[in-house]
Amino acid sequence: MDLKVSHLQLITDIVKLGSLTLAAKAQGWAVSTASRNLQNLQEYFNDPLFVRTHQGMVPTDTVKRLLPDIQNLIASLSKLDQKKVFDPSFLHMTLTIGAADNAILAILLPVIRHLLKVCPDIKVRLQPLSGYQFENLAQGELDFLLYPTSCIQTLPTHFKSLLLNPIQRAILVASDHPLAEKYRQEGDVTLSDLCAYPRIAIKLQDRNKEAIFNLDLKERYYSKTVVEIPYFLGAPYLLLGTRNTVLLPRSTAIFFEKHIVGLTSIPVTLDAPSPYTRLIWHERSDSSVEMQWIRSVIKTYAGVADDKVIFDGEPPVFPKS
Structure with a gap:
């Protein structure tokens, strides 16, 4: 016979109920069907399995x-079957995201809060960007990558992406800086105003010493660079008591100001379109229900301005918690 879960369940039901008739009812079978399956089980195990007594069927x-x-x-089989219907509260995994150090402020804070609330067994790990980030995605060392469209226009083969919020930019300066006073008086500063003062350059370097993440403006390259650092979060401490300036994502600049x-x-208004933060993943995880749900969480809580998702098929829609 082909042993099935329902056959094993029949054994446990008879043990629990002490009756073949009641066990058949629990299974939704006719008594004759239950009796025939029990006979097959007795042959399979080469044992009577149960003895009929005045107290019922005794194992x-x-x-x-x-x-x-x-x-x-x-x-175990029941738990495996339940996984066909995804429930994020049972999600047990380490989610690894490659991102710049300001991502927690600009994008991920509400995302992580929601994940930890809905998925008590999830762990979120943030990894710094590097020149090996696409290899890490392909090999499974990263699940997602947050990267600006200004740094890479076309993705390598086998990678998929979703555009999140546009990256508006702002200049951060000391409150007694001449640009701060000009902004308070006139409500605006020009690009030529910015270039008149030294800048702090934020560049995340790759293995070839080229910038892999740089949101600065080419026009500002003509101003004097006094410090170059690979971190967003260290930049504001180099401004106090100086005439230095630093260009940041606006949400990051506002966070530091507060x-x-x-x-x-100081907001920076440009004629050119703003770059976007792009959520990138490898095709190996594209069909995973768990990863589709996590992408929907990032999309919902990070704020999306472009709903064009590169999918082989549309992902399922999950209700907000």
């Missing part, structure tokens, strides 16, 4: 010996 020693394994097997006394953010 043999063979059933008593096998029962723990049978129950564990049923539980949390560090003595700094002022």
Whole structure:
């Protein structure tokens, strides 16, 4: 016979209920069907399995010996079957995202808060960007990559992406900086105004010493660079008491302005279109229901301005928690 879960369930039901009739009812079978399956099981195990007594059907020693394994097997198969219907509260994994150090401020804070609330067994790991990031995605060392469209226009083969929020930019300066005073008086500063002052350049370098993440403006390259650093979060501390300027994503600049006394953010309006933050993943995880759900969370909580997703098929829609 081909042993099925329903056959094993029949054994546990008879043990629990002490009756073939009641076990058949629990399975939704006719008594004759249950009796025939029990006979097949007796032949399979070469054992009567149950003895009829005035107290009902009593399991043999063979059933008593096998029962723990049978129950564990049923539980395991039941759990496996439940995974066909995705429930994020049962998600148990480490989610690894490659991103610049300001991503937690600009994009990921509400995403991580939601994930930790809905998925108690998830762990989120953030990794710094490097020249090996696409190799890491392909090899499974990263699940997602957050990267600006200004740094890479066309993705390598086998990678897919989703555009998140546009990257508006702002200049961050000390509150007593002449540009801050000009902005307070006139409500605007020009690009030529910015170029008159030294800049702090933020460049995340790759293995070839080229910038892999640089949001600065080419026009500002004519101004004097006094410090070049590979981190967003260290830049504001180099502004206080100086005439230095630093160009940041606007959300990051506003965060620093609110949390560090003595700094002022100045919006920068450009004629050219703003770059976008791009969520990138490898095709190996494209069909994963778990990863599709996580992408929907990032899309919802990070804010999306472009709904064009590169999918072989549309992802399922999950309700917001």
